[in-house]
Amino acid sequence: MVMHHIPVCPFSQRVEILLALKGLGDAVEFRVVDITKPRGPVVHELTKGTNALPVVEVPGRTPIKESLVILEMIEGMYPEPPVARTDPHEHALESLMVAQQGEFVAAGYSMVLNQDPRKAGDHRERLLASYRAMNDVLVGYAPGDTFFFDRFGWAEVVFTPMFMRFWFLDYYEDFVLPQAPDYERVRRWREACLAEPVAQQVDFEQIVKLYYDYAKGAGNGALPSGRQRSSFAFEPHWRDRPMPPGDKYGRSATDAELGLV
DSSP states (O other): OEEEEOTTOHHHHHHHHHHHHHTOTTSSEEEEOOTTSOOOHHHHHHTTTSOOOOEEEOTTSOOEESHHHHHHHHHHHOOSSOSSOSSHHHHHHHHHHHTTHHHHHHHHHHHHHOOOGGGHHHHHHHHHHHHHHHHHHHHHHOOSSSSSSSSSOHHHHHHHHHHHHTHHHHHHSOOOOOSSGGGHHHHHHHHHHHHOGGGOSSOHHHHHHHTHHHHTTOOTTOOOTTOSSOTTOSSSOGGGSOOOOSOTTSOOOOTTTTTOO
8 A cells, every 4th residue: 555645744643653553564655745835646636636635545446535534444454453442332432532533633723723812712712622522531431541441542543643733732822731620531641642652753843843834824835924935844854943933923933034944
């Protein structure tokens, strides 16, 4: 199989984590897509004219997109060792957690893309509400004390990349999960997910630097006003760039200030 992806994309990282848990690092060939440029005809055809990534070419079969669908396909193709619970009832329980991911993703990305400081509080409350809902599912349905079950598994594969991407909220929005009972279980889960050795494909510095344009309201490779280079550009390498200014509502940094030229 061949997967066309953006290296820093959380949806791609979900697949990378699953493959790592199964010891299948060589089962998929990864081909990088530069989102600072228009999609090429091959990728455009594979995604049926959409911008959806990752997308997987399956030999002799229809290409598959959407990360959750790709995860299910790989789990079915390579059932050993299992990552999803094999007992139908247990898988239903972890699926209740996975069902929370849509609102969680939407709340976090809406918050970082917001450019109106007057609406920052509303976005913060939306994200906190999502965390409370996740906490409720963990308290009500998770048999495990730290992870959902007794190990890093299916729900963790889905959520860990998002916990990592939301480091941009820590940096650009000063977001802190409150020290309150409503967040105690989800905090313990999040911290365990972030520390999981098999899920270290990205780090805090990388996320903060590459997602600066998101913090300025320009997502998916778009350019903020007055800029010529995307923060998602491959060169210069992100490790060679300075940390961006944390005040997303203040003056926008230039390409030079971001180390992009």
